[in-house]
Amino acid sequence: MELAEQAEKLNRLVDESPQEAIRQALELSGSINIDMLKAAILVDAGGLLKDFDSVFKGVEIFRLVVGKCKENSELSYNLANGLHALALSTRYEGYSWYGITEKYRLEARQLYYKAAIDSEATHDTRSQSFTNLGNLLWSSYRWVEAYDFYSQALEENPENGVASSGALKMLRYALNQGLGDPGLVKSEIEHLADHVKQNIETIYSYSGEYGVNGITGEITDIRPVQKTEQVAHIDSYEGFVVKNNLTLSPTIHSHAHGSQYWDNINIASVVSTTGSGGSVPEIFAMVNVLKSEYILARQLLFDACHERFKETGNYNDTLDYACYGVNQSALALAQRSALDILDKIAVASLSYLGIDGAKGASMKTAWFKKVKKGQKSRELAPVIEEEVEKGNTALLAMTEISRDLSNEQGFLAIKQSSRNSSTHRFTVLHDMGLPHENGETGCVEHYRFQEFARESLQTLKLARAGVVYFVQMVLIRERRLSGERDGVSLPLFVPSHEYIRGREE
Template sequence: MSSEKINQLYKLRNEDPLAALLFLNELGDSREELLPKAVVLIDCGAATNNFEAVSQGVEILGRLIKIAKPNSGLFYNLANGLQIRSRVNDELSSPVAGPQFEDRFQARVNFGKVIRDNHASPELKSQALTNIGILLLETSRWVEALDCFQKALKILPRNGVAAYQEMRHSMSLAGLFYRKTKTYQSYCHVDTMLERVRQLSDVVSSNYDTVEEFSGKDALSSVQKAVEDAAKIKPCPQKKIDNPFFAFVAEQGLALSLYCSNDEFSSGRFDLLTIPSVQAKPSDKHHGPEIFAMINVMKSDYAFARQVFFDVWEYDTDTPFFETTSRADTLDYAVYGVRYSALTSAQRIVFDILDKIAVALACYLDMEKANKTDFTKVWGSKKKGEGFKLHEEIKASLNSGNPGLIALYNIFHDISKDDSRGHGYMEAHKTYRNTSTHRFSVLHDDMISNDYSSASFAVDHIDISKFERLTLDSLKLARAALFYLIDMIIFAEEVKHSDDETIVVSSIVPDHDYIRGR
């Protein structure tokens, strides 16, 4: 296909989507013509709400990936097509099953390939993170979405679309937290969050050209209106955090609170996330509901893993751990010692919080053998001839539209592997946790090649910098999952109160440090 025709095709795509779709009849089926054909089918199908056109574009990209050398551009375009197809599908959408669910899952898989590709450009990685953040919002995974938008901005500071998405959803959350202060007071220091929103409005207004480049001219008017509203927020500057660990927590967004105030960091108490209230069960007798003890343990595990990670994540810094063992050098740039055992332990501890979350929600939903479940078993089981079947308690809660449970269920798929569907885009978190628990994780500070296969299949080799990033992402995943667990309980409690007209007597759950005289 001549460059003139390609230019004409893309010009029509921007000016007249219907004409662009008709122009595609002039194209052949050569490999060079298939890519622009697929891109235009998807973009113009989205503009005209044409499900068939988008599906045809997705199918072409699937074929291209099989016959051409796969690259981040193809994976990005396929993910974009799948994401769009999930939106233009007229069937009743479900966040937990059906064609849209499968398209969203595969879109996350392919965006994940772009994000992990060392050869992908910063622009493409940043766009992939922005799009995967928008995808996550569609299944109530708002904490991870905000993390994606922030990461997209770090990679490409001029990404006004990522800044706008974070700004817009943070403004929405701030409104919710103000309206329901008692329910969400542990989620966030709202004034600090609004300062972030104000700063983001400056980023967006300075990068309208990128917004137009990434999202088109039609998006500009709504973006500009949101920026005008955000710019009116009164400044609330934050002081510099002197404590290096606290500064690390703030910079990486690892507090169990969306945003923390100066006073919270100064006091050293900033992991404030908790359940606002729970209706006690007859089985609790005179004790407080067990869910409070469970939350306390999970928060403590998370805080410990985060602190261990901070103590060992920089190779040349001092740590509180004593290196007392001698080691044989295996002559493959592997690193051994307490520091690296601490690093793999931190990833293992924080990932295991997901199993504790599964037990907590199973207990909360009064499921049988709740104490024996884990994050892979709690959702349901595969039955011969029937495929995967949800447990009845889980199914009922998902059908009620519980957003926290929907988010956790989608995480389950993203960290799992399925014979028909393949690996979820976050499956590595589970793989390395299992290796360090049951076999041997060997870290390397210079992996000059990928030829580190294990003759016994008992040893997994991984670059230390890659493992550090994985552990940081595992911390963020566990943090998000804890928020979703609280979301799930808040929603379920509100349903209980709306369905139950019996009188409820309130009892305060006091602060542990206060009771202990601290």
């Protein structure tokens, strides 16, 4: 039988009888292409049945092939699918599932991201990689990041109904959490439902009949409404913010704004102790600083990418197509400023939770016990673990960001290394070419300007997600605490800074 015929037959069996598909796949042997088909069926059918052993066999085949062709993004994507399926095939028994599956999910996120940003990969591979990265992030409640990646998947393939269904799910979650403007969120959900129904064919090609049935079943209660493009009268900066979904707002999807204060995510109230003397808790000052520093980093990124800073220096040309000047330095500053926000989120979180050592906390280490010599995995500190086990999903999301930043295999590790470079060493950006070595001493690190700008944008999105998770973490905890307290409980509401200063619209 021809390979194409075998693939069609087995893929049909995956939907009709996954167990039989596994049995027949195990009998396959031959060329590398036969091995790839065998692995794909074992992963897909095994994933449907949550058959860990079958998925594991498929993963091992993919890993052998990827080892021979490390630069092939499609193979990396397939291996990531297998690792994700391994995690989902691991029995869920509360929070312990995250520790047991950490190594699978960590590697899968890195491989998905690698395939998603590979300029040599096809649009389909990049779109599917962004989509599945979003799915994987959602499994640990990183819904803001997931929404961003679903949006990027749609940029790669505007007909990707799996991505629009994922984005819809994230907005539904936000609505159920009481986050965002209900009217705006519901309207976008209806637009996304229409997009899903218009792209069933793509859903089938990406996810098969099982995927179609699952996705369409989730939106039967939504009235689909076609989206009409409205041209908003906004300046180039706000256009950049809306296009890239950078608004610091609980309504996380892109939309134009009627107010000059459109970065309006805030903590509404916290329960204050009677001994506080009526002073405003520090957490409000912390949120204000987090917001203002994010907004400044965003403005820096925009101005640097559009070369809006006036240049007053002249520089020696190093004859390697490097770019020097205040705009390049501003871009590096925007990137590290955005990453610095994550460390401040860690400080604010430990301070709010009443954990010692908050002042010196960092996003990479704040949540965990001290690692013992020879220990590879990191365990959550008792207070953090207790809060997560009580249902604080936003805190879980922040601990998972930390793992991706601090682990060499994490897909966010590159952001940490580039921040360290621009802070402690010398970052040089190039508009053409790129030296193979980082200079004579290793003190100068080279990046392509466009790639550095893209990663800086992603870092800004990450900082935005971190701020949203932090606010959500406080919201979840305050709701729980208010239900646990006996007697009279008086929440402390804080007035608008703009109102107090006489700048309210």
